[in-house]
Amino acid sequence: MYTRILSAVNEFLNSEVAAKYALHLAKECNAKLYLCFIAGKGHNFNRAEEALKRLFLQAEKMGIEAEIIMETGDPVNKIAEIAKNEKIDIVFAATRREDITRSFYKGTISRSLLLKLPCSVAIVRVAHIGKIFPKRVLVPLRTGAGTNEEKSFFTAKIAKAFGSKVFVFHTSRSTKKFFHGEIHLTHSELEKKMPEDILLFTKKMEKHDVPYEISLASGKTGKAITIEAFTRRHDLIIMGASIRSLLEKAVKGSPVEEVLRETPCDLIIFKPRT
């Protein structure tokens, strides 16, 4: 599914760490890796060049075909242009501090990349550089998300690249009744409420020979995900990029934003091409 992978690199360490996910995915998929630096205003050219060199050498060492692209201009438009011209399947980019301190979807570069790129996008938030190879990958799935073929493929390939176990996590909304208030659901009751596509997703993991486990919880999605990641010491979270409108966000909140802000480990926000 992925034959051409692009990773955006700049002078920041987290972009280099994010590129390593691209590197390992390229190795697993036997894909060509494009390492690109788009120099905009205020970028430190030398440091970015050093990072590109290091990554290129590592790619060579891993036997991956790699190419460096260095251009100037607006990062989002340039990357979109490269992605179109080079027929890139997936672009990796690291989040910036602004994504965490400000509302994630308030016109940040990450949001623009998710919206404008003609291919799949993986936005990486680097939170813990000590976990070099993620062994425990937490994959929160909302109802309906388990059917996405590309997401399961991406998850399986990342897991295989690092030899990880996948922990599929689904949060159900709390059941409330007027005369009873919030009703506590036991694990077996949560299992009954579990959407079928979660099982579909696990079947795909089985197909790729990726070990998995299912965890269920109820309550607020964002909070439940971070608590699960902290409690079970997960090394990486892969979440779908649900782009909610301002109104939806006000009503339902934004789990992606919550996790982005509080994740204890690296987080990949993944948006499939379709």
Added chain:
Amino acid sequence: MKIHNIPADEVLKHFVVPEDGLHQNEAKRRLSEFGLNEIKKVKKKSLLKKLTEQFTHFLAILLWVAAAFCFVSEYLNPGEGMLMLGFAIIGVIVINAIFTFIQEHRAEKALAALKRMLPSFVKVLREGAEKDVPSAEIVPGDIIFISEGDKVPADTRLIQASGLMINNAALTGESEPVPRTAGMFDGEFIESPNIAFAGTTAVSGSGKAVVFATGMSTEFGRIAHLTGAVEAGLSPLQKEIIKVTRIVAAIATLMGVLFFALGHFIGRSFWENFIFAIGIIVANVPEGLLPTVTLSLAMGSQRMAKRKALIKTLTAVETLGSVSVICTDKTGTLTQNKMEVKTIWTASPPQPPLIKGGSVGNSPHDMLMKIAMLCNNARLVNGEFKGDPTEIALLKKAKETAGECKSERVSEIPFDSERKRMTTVNIFDGKHTAFTKGAPEMVLSVCTHALMNGKIISLDDSIKKQISDAHDSMTGKGLRVLAFAYKDMSSKSGVQSTEFEEILKSQLTTHDSKLNLESNLIFTGLIGLEDPPRPEVPEAISKCRDAGIRIIMITGDGSRTAEAIAREIGLVKENPVIVEGHDFLKMTDKELRDVLSKKEVIFSRMSPKHKMRVVSILKGEGERVAVTGDGVNDAPALKKADIGIAMGITGTDVAKEAADMILLDDNFATIVNAIEEGRAVYENIRKFVTYIFSSNIPEIIPYLAYVIFRIPLPLTIIQILAIDLGTDMFPALALGAEKPSPEVMKQPPRNPKERLLNFPTLSRAYLFLGPIEAAAGLFGFFYVLKSGGWQWGETLLSNNILYMQATTACLTAIIISQVGNVFACRSMRESVFTLGFFTNKLIFMGIAFEIILQFFIVYHPWGNKIFGTSPLGINIWLMLIPFAILLLFADELRKWVSRKKQS
């Protein structure tokens, strides 16, 4: 692969850090990427929002609407007393909101206690120079220096270490410092010796390390996040109160609307109907319930404090009563944490007797005592032993049997969790001798010989079998077993003493030198130690058994020792499921769920950090869980559990702040006492709920009579409030102070589906006790009216003296019958005369208050003005008293029938 799995020389490369440290600009850049190295507060509801919620829930909104209608009514139709009623209703909302807020409020101080464990400044290598940098500005990739006494500011990977010993107590709960090295490690990340975690302290030595995680990404941040974010949810009582208030509010609204419509059809004016509807709502709502519940919980917490259980959240008082599983530590909670030597074993039968004050000879027994004394860090200071309880026990026994033994310690390899042994090198009798003690399997693995009958012989399989049998026999008795060994070093080295010391000092810092020193040892013997159970524990466990509460022991001890202790204290009687720490880690949630469903479960060789998972799974299965803890890393589990219990004596500040209850004596029996009190509190709440709800009927029925029979209103709204928020309060509180009955711990934990306001309670209050009181009220009302010459159908103005006296009589009748009711409500089935009529002295104080308040309402001019009353003659009082007696004996008869039916 994680950072501990790569060699030290690759660490800098991995983090893209030059040898001379990060440059200022790069540090600044990384600070902007990763943020400050600080413990952040998890975003939660603000205090103001929480307070606002108390004014905006369903019942409060209903009352706000009622108050608003009162003000509109006063504006459109002045002089009907609606203004005062409006303010009274607002008063009810405010009182209820404040009391609920007090119940739920708890200051979050756990994070502040955690923050105190991080340093302010750190020595960092930047641009080739050593700089003091604020701890908050440390970034991933920074090279920091760690020396004796330093607190570690972030999670770091050591790249150099020289005799570095770190106290990990903040993270693991282990008080023994552990050695740290820079070498690569293949095991678990959390146990890696090349990592120094944030919040830990360097006890000795020095090191250089690279920061790889800061702030909330560190292990310390993990604890902080979980402590802040994890919530146990609403307590069972809070849920019940929500249900009760919603049900009552719905009934009240429905009745109000129905009778408004009915009034309209029978031709009453809008305002008459409106006042009636408001009256029905006010009469139905138990205004005094929340203040009474809160005060009753506060009194419960006071009683618990007297029994050495300090309650931090009021609702925890009742939650304790609903606990179905207790996850408890062993050492110090079930046992006394006072080690005693119970068995001494050497491979030289027969065993020599323990001679008090004997001198040290050369037999295996003497040598064993010599090792126990010298390979020991406990000390006798001013006649008091100081140190680790195990070492104190060994030192005591050695001194007792072998007297004093002089020796100079040259060096020491401290105990650590990886080697599970400690070694000292001493100059003893002019010779350098290495003494080792530790876990039998770890000591035996470095022994090649054994001391037997005064001779050193090769450690063959038959001796190993003897040792193994002796070990099994001791652990089977619940003893903690240590093995002891030694080797004489001077004879082999052939070097001068001072040189030898230098060699030792330099060698012991490397891993290989430790292996060299701890090799070819001579096995000497085993000592079995016992941490005696607390004497109160077996009875407390038996109480839990009767009360249907499961106890799960979580201990760092080995399985055999844990099982033996559990049997001794009666915790297990059949074949328990024993899960060891390493198996626990491999288990999936489903497997663990299966294990936790078993009747008897013990977790052995477990670390406190695993408690949270156990608690989460138990809660997921609908259990109500209490968990004990004392360390910083217990905090998340303490927060997650329905009841987190911290140890008052050995507990850290963080654990105490995270807990709902603090055991002032660290004793398991205190938990069971608190559960008993908690169950009594729930029973008592049900008693006063019956009491409070009983008086709703005599408040409602006069209203119905007023609208249906077109009589003057027998009880005004303000008089209803006088009962609900005045006279009823103190007797209800006295019911909340009833002592636990012996049956309270003979019943299984309350079914979560069981309602506080169940059918038997509601029917007793509404269909039995309430109607008697209503009859009393109406009797008083009509008696006064008729005596004053009132004729059926005659209307009376609200300021008519006869009418005011009649309503006063109705109010007085209800209050007098509530006096009989308070005795009736002391039990559901048990006769009040069996309980002891005078056993609850607070009841009499409550009644005295009730009567005094009623005297004020009836006879004081202010009382008359506020409540629209008029003084009554003594004959009216005397005529109403029989109703109280009637109610009490009628309920005694009901109880007798109920007991008969049950038997």
